[in-house]
Amino acid sequence: MMKLKKYTVAALTVSALMLALWGCQKHEGPAESAGKEIDKATQKVGEQIEKAGDKIQDAANGDKK
Numbered sequence: 001m002m003k004l005k006k007y008t009v010a011a012l013t014v015s016a017l018m019l020a021l022w023g024c025q026k027h028e029g030p031a032e033s034a035g036k037e038i039d040k041a042t043q044k045v046g047e048q049i050e051k052a053g054d055k056i057q058d059a060a061n062g063d064k065k
Helices: 002-023 030-061
Strands: none
Touching: none
16 A cells, blocks of 8 residues: 555656656747847847948058958
């Protein structure tokens, strides 16, 4: 009887953990997708600004590229 109880408790525990992990699966909604696109655009703009700053600094120092 104790073995059955232990197996039942173990099975219920594993089932509960599996359900918890299944509930944490990533399901992207429209806001998440839009946020990722905004992040990409912001990153791209930041890189372009950095390049422009480098060109301005090079021009101020008299370097030609």
